[in-house]
Amino acid sequence: MIESTSGHRPLVQDEDLLMFLDMDLSILAAPANLYYQYTISVREEYQQFSDSDYISGRKKVLRHFLDRPHLFYSIPFREKLEQPARRNIQEELKSMDALL
Numbered sequence: 001m002i003e004s005t006s007g008h009r010p011l012v013q014d015e016d017l018l019m020f021l022d023m024d025l026s027i028l029a030a031p032a033n034l035y036y037q038y039t040i041s042v043r044e045e046y047q048q049f050s051d052s053d054y055i056s057g058r059k060k061v062l063r064h065f066l067d068r069p070h071l072f073y074s075i076p077f078r079e080k081l082e083q084p085a086r087r088n089i090q091e092e093l094k095s096m097d098a099l100l
Contacts, residue, residue, distance in 0.1 A: 008065075010073070018073035022081075025071060028088055029081035035088045055096050062089050 001020050008025060010017050027038050046054050065071055071085050072078040 019077075022072045022074050022077040025065075025085070026077065026081060028065070028071065028085035030084075030088070032088070032091070035092075039092055051099070055099065059093060059096055062093055065089055 001017050005021065005024050008021055010021060027035070030038060042058070043054065046057075049057065066086065066089055070078055071082055
């Protein structure tokens with residue numbers, strides 16, 4: 001299960017794994033203020049990278065999620081969290097574009 005979180009794609013088809021991945025990504029749909037705090041934590045986790053390298057890598061990850069047909073694998077997560085998560089990701093991308 002943990003190995004599947006590196007790409008957020010299931011390595012095997014298993015309902016528990018799909019739910020685990022959805023729970024792992026649920027922070028993406030947090031209210032804006034909590035999502036902002038999450039982005040600060042992510043940046044701290046990658047503090048060894050320059051701002052430009054971090055922004056480049058983070059944008060690649062975020063676009064990867066937006067390019068997927070669905071962020072969440074299970075219907076309940078998808079119905080409740082898909083749109084807020086996409087909105088947060090899009091806002092984060094806009095904020096990074098403003099930094100460049």
